[in-house]
Amino acid sequence: MLGGIPTAEHVSRGDLLLGQRxxxxxxxxxWELVTAVDGPGTRMTTFLAGCPLRCLYxxxxxxxxxxxxxxxxxxxxxxxxxxxxxVFTATGGGITLSGGEALAQPAFTRRILRGxxxxxxxxxxxxxxxxGANCDDSMLADVDLVLLDVKAGDExxxxxxxxxxxxxxxxxxxxxxxxxxxxxxRFVLVPGLTDAPATIKAVADYxxxxxxxxxxxxxxxxxxxxxxxxxxxxxxxxxxTVPPTAEQVAQARAIFTARGLKTY
Numbered sequence: 001m002l003g004g005i006p007t008a009e010h011v012s013r014g015d016l017l018l019g020q021r022x023x024x025x026x027x028x029x030x031w032e033l034v035t036a037v038d039g040p041g042t043r044m045t046t047f048l049a050g051c052p053l054r055c056l057y058x059x060x061x062x063x064x065x066x067x068x069x070x071x072x073x074x075x076x077x078x079x080x081x082x083x084x085x086x087v088f089t090a091t092g093g094g095i096t097l098s099g100g101e102a103l104a105q106p107a108f109t110r111r112i113l114r115g116x117x118x119x120x121x122x123x124x125x126x127x128x129x130x131x132g133a134n135c136d137d138s139m140l141a142d143v144d145l146v147l148l149d150v151k152a153g154d155e156x157x158x159x160x161x162x163x164x165x166x167x168x169x170x171x172x173x174x175x176x177x178x179x180x181x182x183x184x185x186r187f188v189l190v191p192g193l194t195d196a197p198a199t200i201k202a203v204a205d206y207x208x209x210x211x212x213x214x215x216x217x218x219x220x221x222x223x224x225x226x227x228x229x230x231x232x233x234x235x236x237x238x239x240x241t242v243p244p245t246a247e248q249v250a251q252a253r254a255i256f257t258a259r260g261l262k263t264y
Contacts, residue, residue, distance in 0.1 A: 041093025132172025153202025
């Protein structure tokens with residue numbers, strides 16, 4: 001069981017691969033009920049395993065590899081989601097698919113989003129947008145809110161943070177806005193890494209260009225994931241980096257509010 005959800009660890013490797021291709025089986029890391037986080041209302045945030053980015057500040061490095069996930073049937077996850085439908089209705093909440101990277105498992109993500117919409121449940125997709133090509137218009141039609149994690153506003157810094165390119169994130173956000181889906185932008189403020197005024201201003205300019213954007217979250221870096229990196233035997237480059245001060249966070253948020261953006 002994974003937090004009360006039956007697992008599919010009994011299936012053969014062949015059936016597991018077939019199930020993943022069809023979206024009947026997904027590799028999950030965990031799930032939790034949260035309020036005022038990962039979208040409006042009370043949310044069932046489900047963390048899928050596997051991510052193409054290698055963010056230096058990742059606080060869940062155990063979600064980077066799909067191999068560390070547990071196979072779960074889409075139907076069993078939807079049964080669990082159904083149990084909380086009354087809570088979602090009462091609070092204006094819903095489900096959020098996160099990770100890792102939910103779009104690294106597009107067939108499973110598509111199936112869960114479709115099932116949730118058939119239940120009348122609000123859906124949110126928390127994504128870096130790097131695999132935005134895996135989210136076509138039919139999948140977006142089942143998404144009410146995209147939480148777009150913009151790691152940096154310039155290509156060199158983005159590559160330094162993630163090991164990947166910024167362009168796919170930018171392109172995906174613009175496509176989401178063009179389809180009319182609501183957007184929140186999230187940006188992690190890391191002293192010495194993402195705190196240069198130029199890179200923050202570039203994120204703010206990009207956010208301001210998204211017509212369906214309703215919220216920006218500037219999230220202060222923390223060290224809560226440091227022990228996980230050590231447990232996994234991974235080199236954690238930010239071990240000596242200190243969290244930003246309240247003044248630094250306020251200054252970063254001011255760059256966004258100066259562009260008329262509702263910022264938290």
